Amino acid sequence: MNEEAGKTEWSYEDTLNYECAREAISHMVSIYSSIIHTEEKKPHPDKKILALLHTGISHLSDEVRNLRMDNRAEVARVRSQYCKIIHEYESREEEIEAESQAVSS
Secondary structure (H helix, E strand, O other): OEEEOOEEEOOHHHHHHHHHHHHHHHHHHHHHHHHHHHHHHOOOOOHHHHHHHHHHHHHHHHHHHHOOOOOHHHHHHHHHHHHHHHHHHHHHHHHHHHHHHHHHO
16 A cells, blocks of 8 residues: 555555455355345244344445455455355355265266
8 A cells, every 4th residue: 555645555466355355245145145045945944043144244234335445454354254254165065065966866
């Protein structure tokens, strides 16, 4: 970040990290939405789980709205925290898909 005469400039890396953090939050919203959809299809959806997920989406919306490119520590926290969750979720989804295909064969 370069500040001169009231102008703020960000590096390519700052911009990339910020955009990746925003994308991680969006991906988390997609994961929560998918879980909500699955839960709502059940004959007896768990209202507590649904409430927690909706609260989580609200929190994520606030987080993306308040995320600032010049707050490198927060951008790094968001990327680290959510990318780990996303990776674990996707790994589990791949395992479930593989198990499902094995049972179908």
